[in-house]
Amino acid sequence: MLKEDSFSVTQDCSDCPIRHRAVCARCESDELERLEDIKYYRRFEAGQTVIWSGDRMDFVGSVVSGIATLTQTMEDGRTQMVGLLLPSDFVGRPGRNTAAYDVVATTDMVMCCFRKAPFEDLMERTPHIAQRLLQMTLDELDAAREWMLVLGRKTAREKIASLLSIIARRDASLNFGGLDGPVTFDLPLTREAMADYLGLTLETVSRQVSALRKDGIITLEGKRHITVPDMSLLLEEAGDDTDGGMLV
């Protein structure tokens, strides 16, 4: 279950600042009005595991700001990140989930609760929203499968390039920036988190990031601020000339 004391309601949803891909009081007001249910913000603080593997999800929500990760763990402690939650991403599903949600940076979410179970409501009362939910789930499935290719077949350098291009793309689309000129963004993950995502060690991540810098594919300011002079070069490094959307 959600640990009730790990977050707090901060404000009403009415000034939701960004467009959400899922359900959101601002952007989908006409659809959600009819649900007549509660919409509100919740804030999750960094460093917490807010949903545990095996928890039942009794809500739907959309990320407004911050970043969280979805992680699978083995008994001996090995972990694999299986998803990244960035602003505009949707959270929530019927039944139990199998991965743990860890908050990396303070994250605000728009939560939508329902009088009945959220998913019964969604399916019965608003089939068109249910259809969107299905579409988003399928998108996540596609993303997971593309990531399987990254994990199974790409080299360390290609993996790093893949991750950077995903984050760059996500960032650009949120800020309505283009991918033609240089792209600049802040890396929201530590080297260790990147390693967890890519099935590598943090040392290898560090080395490969340095290598990409030496080769002029990326520029670093500090540890986290990255500029990509030419996205097509990065995509080439990723072994990924299709510039179609990848990942979550």
Added chain:
Amino acid sequence: MLKEDSFSVTQDCSDCPIRHRAVCARCESDELERLEDIKYYRRFEAGQTVIWSGDRMDFVGSVVSGIATLTQTMEDGRTQMVGLLLPSDFVGRPGRNTAAYDVVATTDMVMCCFRKAPFEDLMERTPHIAQRLLQMTLDELDAAREWMLVLGRKTAREKIASLLSIIARRDASLNFGGLDGPVTFDLPLTREAMADYLGLTLETVSRQVSALRKDGIITLEGKRHITVPDMSLLLEEAGDDTDGGMLV
């Protein structure tokens, strides 16, 4: 698009031999009757790619017999299998799919076509079936995420053990067999296909299968017929003591 000449209608669905997890004329007759649409068998022959990456899926169906795989490919030819279709599995989704479906062994499917687009029909006319579709998609997503852990963090030996235990479990559940005593099954995949699934080379697969045999975890008759004397030993090798369901 489905290559229309790559399969043929063989018989009516009325004698559908197995229970399907998805939609099936026999098992869900009351639900599907109301759709008043065509249900029929189609046979796909081994060695074909029947659906290509980027194809639009204009049908839903369920595997009756045979085996097919879902594969992602890079431009340089590296491939990663991202899903396995075994009897009782469901196929079909709105929109385009990103992976190619390859038929490994002659596969019969129950196809359900609709007067309108299949997924509009599903969502609008039968929300309870739509809900099942969502649930199945989520199950696939869970499976994909568990597989990401396998690909990213497990050793070759653990990967082999994971794959074998998945197939053993699927096989046992289809044949209503238990997992307590010895489990026997036929490996439906070549060493190369196993390697594609596991992000390994076929040589490594061969070596690790031999190693598991030498260590008494499995017994081989011929190349493909496998007996697992004690499933718990195999699960331990997989680094996977939870005997919960994995993968597709």
Added chain:
DNA sequence: GTCCGGTCTTGATCTGTGTCAAAGCTGACT
């Protein structure tokens, strides 16, 4: 300022898996 913990980089070495190569097996076809 100094200390300190967390993060990141770099180096040296080790090892698991890939690569290349050769040969064994098995079933299908003539």
Added chain:
DNA sequence: AGTCAGCTTTGACACAGATCAAGACCGGAC
């Protein structure tokens, strides 16, 4: 029966990435 092609096994070696270890950097607490 022989032969052939596809699949599989096994060996020798190479190399990418892991592991172990030492420091560098950087921001916050005091």
